[in-house]
Amino acid sequence: MLALLAAGSVFFPGLFLVSKRTLKLLMGWSEADAVVLSTRLVSSLQAVLASAAGCIIVSSCRDVMEDRHWLTEAYILFATPYFLYDIYAMFLCYRHKLLVKGHEEAGLVAVVSGYLRREVLMVLHHVFMVTFCFPASLLWRRGRGDYFQGVLFLAELSTPSVSLGKVLIQKQNSLLHRLNGGVVLVSFCCCRVLLFPYLYYAYSRYASIPVLAVPLVAPWQCNLGAVLLWPLQLYWFCLICRGALRQFRRHPNAPPDRTHH
Template sequence: MFSALAYGAVVFPGLFYGFRTLLRRTFTRWSDADVVCVSERLVSSIHACLATAAGITVVTNCRDVMTDSHWLANGFALFGAPYMAYDIYAMYLSHYHVQRARGHSGSYGGHSLQTAKAFLVKDRMMVVHHLALLLVFLPITVFFRRGLGDFFIGCLFVTELSTPFISMGKIFIQLGLDDTRLYRLNGVAVLLSFFTCRLLVFPFMYWMYGRQFGVPLHRVALHLPLHCNLGNLAILAPQVYWFSLLLRKANRLYLRQKGGPRDGDKDGPKAD
């Protein structure tokens, strides 16, 4: 079973290294920041596509939401766990090179505790999210579920569906294509996929549970243990925050297209 963990520890850093090498040779005028940022986004998209495919497979093969099982529920959780650790490092590298490219050479002359601290301050929400998935979600999924609830684990995997669209938006910006129709269409896909797969998925899970056990949707939470509701709330809360950032960014883009005031864009969620 833990061979999946070893495969993940090789695959994701290997893809990152491979993309960096390929992009550096292909786009010789790109800076290190361009290469690292796009490589990170490409690996994130691959992980998200694999997670979504695994989630759909688990969900469609579990008719009983509590007792039916599928090997991918634990298998992909272990395979994807190293991605969370790798991605923290990749995000740090991206932050480091972007800041150097912006001319902050005094503060970013080399890797140090100062640069690491600046990264943690800037991306603390995403770092905490990754660590929580690695240190809390993974042990619960693999060791403490007693084989129950594979359907819900599959639903949580499907939340990654929005990540490739978010990553593509960042790549479009990197390539200077943020004023194109394709970028705007991708933005619509971001909002729809994020709202559907990261927000609506939670009432969907409660509805499926209530449907199986004959409990009205508005009373399902009362039938579940407190720790289940708190766990779902802990996962949902950052999604609501990130969705609000996406809406603000979409509003700025809309105002810009209408000739209104243009605020400085803030980074939206990376979303795993």
């Protein structure tokens, strides 16, 4: 257990540092650009690893409640430190964006305060993943429901396209950006928005009960996690839809929208 936690604690920050240094030394990128892209690369790699683990687990569990796979708990332990690392990585991105915009005079307290105000939902999401989802997935479920845990890993399938969209923000009128925007819409809807209703539907089939009866028999941890996480996914999906609609309405020769930098 400790070995996997330690491995994740070294792997994700280490990959970030190696990526940033490589971009600066070999590609000649600025510190700010290297930090932002390295953060996106690490996020995308974590998403690929989580999705791969999810595919393996889901395809291996025929009984959605009783079948087990060693990769379930192993990846939970390995990936948990990522969420703490990512809070700091996002802070670095925010700080460097301020420097690029000429706000060098801002003190650390002001920068941290501004970061927490801007990214409060994402920070709370990450803290919730560590403080609640980690013990719920590793301890409270008592070794049952590996299939459902694998499905939850598949939520990360949408992350690479979201990260790519943030990298391509400077080229909003390009075909690649528009195509990736479509991928973001579809993948986020399927992997984030529809995921929670599917979990309840899958259990209703397993237990041969109506879907609406599942919350009455599901563990309170599952219901609490869904109640807190699903509205957040719906909110982010609404923002994605609003951005896509704005992009669709924009004239092809219009300058890119820089309001979300």
